[in-house]
Each structure stands twice: as C-alpha cells, then as structure tokens.
Amino acid sequence: MNWKKEIENLKAYQPGKTIDDVKKIYGLESIVKLSSNENPFGFSSRVKEYLSSADFSYSIYPDGYAKTLRSSLSDHLNVSEKQIILGNGSDEVIQIIARGLLQRGTNTVMPSPTFPQYKHNAVIEGAGVKEVAVDENGRHNLDKMLDSIDENTTVVWLCSPNNPSGEYIKENELTEFLDKVPSHVLTVLDEAYFEYVTASDYYDSVSLVKKYPRLLVTRTFSKAYGLAGLRVGYGIANEDIISKLEPLREPFNNNIVAQGAAAAALTDQEFIEKCRIENRKGMEMYYELCREKGLEFFPSQANFIVIDFGIDGDEVFQYLLSKGYIVRSGKALGYPTGVRITIGTSQQNEGLIEAIRSFLNTKN
Structure with missing residues (x-):
C-alpha cells in the first residue's frame, strides 16, 4: 500500500x-x-449528581453542536458561542488546527520540550517543524521563536504553563510577542493547566482573544475539572477563525455523557x-x-x-x-x-x- x-x-x-x-x-x-x-x-459532586440523575439515550447520536455545553462555556467565558470550538479533548482541537493550516511547504514553530502533539500532528500533515529550545529555567524563548517565523510559517504554538516544565509566560512578555507575530500566522496558546495558575502576573487570555484576532486559546476539562476519562476540550478564538475550523471537526465528537458532565462541572468553581x-x-x-x-x-x-x-x-x-x-x-x-x-x-x-x-x- x-x-x-x-x-x-x-x-x-x-x-x-x-x-x-x-x-x-x-x-x-x-x-x-x-x-x-x-x-x-x-x-465535582455536581458532576456526580448529574451522572446519577441524567437519562441518557445511548441509541441515538449526541447533539452534534453540543448546545448545552457550548452555551454554558459561552456564559462562563463571556464570549459568543460562535467563538468556541469543541474537541474530543484539547488534543483533537490541536489536530483540527494542524489539519486546517499545515501542509507540505508550510512550517510551524514551537518550544522544545513541550506537549508532543503539536509536532506529531505537524509531521502527519507534512509540514516543517521548527523547535526552539526553552531556556535553562524551562521558559519559552520568545525572541528566538519570533526569529524562526518566516513567510511559510502558518502556526506558532505556545504552552503556558508549559508541559513538562510547568513554567508560564508573563503577561507583558506575551503581549509583546503577540504584537510582533506576522499577520499570516495563527498563534495557539495552550492553557491545559490554566485553572491551577496562582501567579499574579498571569494574563487573561480571553481578553487577549478579543484584542488579537489571530490568537486561539485551547483549554481542557481533563485536568482540574477531573474529567480526563470523558475527553472534552475546547478552543476560543474570533468567529472567523472558528468558522474555518468547524467544518474540520467530526460531527459528533463529544459524546452525550461528556457534554452534560462538562456543563455540570462548570457550575462548581x-x-x-x-x-x-x-x-x-x-x-x-x-x-x-x-x-x-x-x-x-x-x-x-x-x-x-x-x-x-x-x-x-x-x-x-x-x-x-x-x-x-x-x-x-x-x-x-x-x-x-x-x-x-x-x-x-x-x-x-x-x-x-x-x-x-x-x-x-x-x-x-
């Protein structure tokens, strides 16, 4: 074959x-x-209550739009439903981004070491991969990442806090970086561990999405929300970016149990x-x-x-x-x-x- x-x-x-x-x-x-x-x-106990009381119809497909969860996220984040894309874990959102923007002749920039799925999906799509070593403190070398961007770069990946170092990007460093990223590049900010952050100089990424039209933020219910087994992740960006990515999403990628459980989890901050x-x-x-x-x-x-x-x-x-x-x-x-x-x-x-x-x- x-x-x-x-x-x-x-x-x-x-x-x-x-x-x-x-x-x-x-x-x-x-x-x-x-x-x-x-x-x-x-x-959360509210998830347990939901799971014990919900009447699931396993013989029919789940809501392909995930209306309840999408609406709950919209309210929680104070963004439009059209600014949200849902994934079977944030891994799938990463896969969708790679599928939509990476191909032979393009390249992508990322820190190293970091979450391996950025590189994995880029390789599958035939794109070039530019890895920029983190510094001795495990932090993104943002200046070198900017220098690595060229006319064929389509995606830059940031992971904050970064996996595996746990280090984060400070607000002033992030905004300075975003101000300099060329207009043909999508910046993806992976915040899988966002809910654990306590640093006072951490940024408000949802506000940054509203300010920077080529920024997409990914988050997940697999970590702090404790729903790793149900696989729910999501991305936040402007409506134009989401409208381009939505056709690449599998029609029923969030199962019926996961949708309601994630919505219930959001209610217990x-x-x-x-x-x-x-x-x-x-x-x-x-x-x-x-x-x-x-x-x-x-x-x-x-x-x-x-x-x-x-x-x-x-x-x-x-x-x-x-x-x-x-x-x-x-x-x-x-x-x-x-x-x-x-x-x-x-x-x-x-x-x-x-x-x-x-x-x-x-x-x-």
Whole structure:
C-alpha cells in the first residue's frame, strides 16, 4: 500500500503500565498513579449528581453542536458561542488546527520540550517543524521563536504553563510577542493547566482573544475539572477563525455523557478553587524536599513538578514504581536526569516524598 511518507517513522502513543499491571509485577496491593497530571481529587459532586440523575439515550447520536455545553462555556467565558470550538479533548482541537493550516511547504514553530502533539500532528500533515529550545529555567524563548517565523510559517504554538516544565509566560512578555507575530500566522496558546495558575502576573487570555484576532486559546476539562476519562476540550478564538475550523471537526465528537458532565462541572468553581489551593500546598511540599536535599527543580504553575535527580530518570522511575508510585521519567520529556511528578493528595504526596527520601538514601 502507498502510505504517506510522513508517517513512516511515527510511533503510536505508548501508555504507561496500568495500575493492575504494576500490582502484579511488584506484588503490591495498592498503587498511586501520579504520572499523567490527572486531578487526584476526582471531579465535582455536581458532576456526580448529574451522572446519577441524567437519562441518557445511548441509541441515538449526541447533539452534534453540543448546545448545552457550548452555551454554558459561552456564559462562563463571556464570549459568543460562535467563538468556541469543541474537541474530543484539547488534543483533537490541536489536530483540527494542524489539519486546517499545515501542509507540505508550510512550517510551524514551537518550544522544545513541550506537549508532543503539536509536532506529531505537524509531521502527519507534512509540514516543517521548527523547535526552539526553552531556556535553562524551562521558559519559552520568545525572541528566538519570533526569529524562526518566516513567510511559510502558518502556526506558532505556545504552552503556558508549559508541559513538562510547568513554567508560564508573563503577561507583558506575551503581549509583546503577540504584537510582533506576522499577520499570516495563527498563534495557539495552550492553557491545559490554566485553572491551577496562582501567579499574579498571569494574563487573561480571553481578553487577549478579543484584542488579537489571530490568537486561539485551547483549554481542557481533563485536568482540574477531573474529567480526563470523558475527553472534552475546547478552543476560543474570533468567529472567523472558528468558522474555518468547524467544518474540520467530526460531527459528533463529544459524546452525550461528556457534554452534560462538562456543563455540570462548570457550575462548581468552588471545587476548582479548592483544587487550586490544595495543589499549591502539595507543590510546596516538593519544593521543601528539593531545597532540603539540594535537588534542582522547575517552579511550576501547573499540577506537576519536574525534579532533577542528577542521574538517569528511568532509574528513579523504576525505584518509585517498585514502591507503588507511578511517576513519569524525564527521559521522554527532554529532561533525562529528572522525573515529572503529578501533585497528589496530601497523603499521596507524603508517601511519595518518603519513597524519594528512601531512594536518595540508597545513593549516599
């Protein structure tokens, strides 16, 4: 068969071992998964109430326009429904953008390391990829990213807070960047971890969408809202951009359960605030450990932290796995001597920190 040459060297997403797999391999009764940046507190009780009371008609297609969810987002964000595109996770929104703007002869600019789906989708579409290394603090090098834009660039990707560093772009830096991006380029601002941010100089991206007509913001219900299993993401941009992207969206890409659950989740911002507070408390626990043990780390505005152990990240990963804690080795994330840890509950954090101390003791 005549496959696209662009996919010859692509690899399918490789999920980590399941909790049941780890239990069997290491003979453990309980496992704590802190590797995928999911919400350890689950989801709002209002979602649970909705799921228990809703009468789902599984035999018919869901609302292809997702009217209830779209209207709820419109009210929550104070934007027109026509400024919103919904995706099967924000991953699909990224895929739609790539499908609409990237092809052979074009190129796209992105930080590195960052969320891998920007590059993955660009490669599938045959576009050139320009990766600009983040600085030593894990921050976007915006000046170099601007310098990398040429007449064939169609999309620039920003991720704030960035995955995997957790660093964010300050408001003045972002607006200066957007002021200089050429008019033929769409800037995509990925805010998957927006709800966890506590920095005082973080920007209001929805206001920026209203100011900058070539800016698209992506967000998700998979992180702070705790609905990763239902796969709901969305993008916000001006009506003209959304009207170009909507025909590329699958007709029924948000299932009937997900639509209502996401709408219910939006009504409970107190839950999101509690998660933000608890996440920050947990983050401080890891900061304290790193300062005590002299470990380098990236200050994070997300719900994860990258810690540099100064040795092969796979070794740290395997040790913690044997103790019942699934984290993410930094080798696949651009930080080969580190691991990325999702902030858990207080009890989970305490247990993992104790396991890290035990590991460090084996190196003394």
